[in-house]
Amino acid sequence: MAEMTLRPMSPGDADRVLAIYQLGLDGGDASFEVTAPTWAAFDASRLAAHRFVAVTDGLVLGWVAVTPTSSRPVYAGVVEHSVYVDPAAQGRGVGRLLLDALITSTEAAGIWTIQSGIFPENTASLALHRRAGFRAIGVRERIGRHHDRWRDVVLLERRSPTVG
Incomplete structure (x- = not known):
């Protein structure tokens, strides 16, 4: 396997980023969304400074991005990823x-x-987040309907030990 590298996400990654997003949505345990947005909508809603892709041999394998949780100044240091x-x-x-x-x-x-909010059935994502220093702060029970059934969401957060 070729070496995996990380770089900032660019508009040239749009097709692959949205395809990976749709694959996650198709799995049924990634999000309440069922269809990936257009690139324009994706781009407009996520902070440009905090978007990355993992790449091997020029192929994007995954991505991460954040959205602000609020426009209120008091929450300027809080993002959802x-x-x-x-x-x-x-x-x-x-x-x-x-x-x-x-x-x-x-x-x-x-x-x-x-x-982040993660479905409890998405055990791999929950484990990944715990290893990265996130903690579960609660379960939002029956918070939304997804594919005609009510779903719970585990609310996770990572508090920086150096900022704040």
Whole structure:
């Protein structure tokens, strides 16, 4: 296997990023969303400074990005993240590489909390996040309907030990 590298996400990655996103959505345990957004919508909703892709031989294997949790100044240091890995590349350290880069990037920018909501059935993602220093702060029970059934979401956060 070729060496995996990490780099900032660019518009040239759009097709592959959205394809990986859709593969995750198709799996049924990644998000309440069922269809990946357009690149314009994706680009407009995520902070440009904190988007990364993991690449091997020029092929994007996964991505991570953040959205602000609020426009209120008091929450300027809190973001919500998404991390998606191509199913064919899972189990190879892609997700951890992406989360580590995100943590470094957000801390350098003064962000003190990264949060995410994960379906309890997504045990691989929950384990990845725990290994990266995230903790479960609660379960939002029956918070939304997805494919005609109510779903719980585990709310996770990582508080920076150096920012704040």
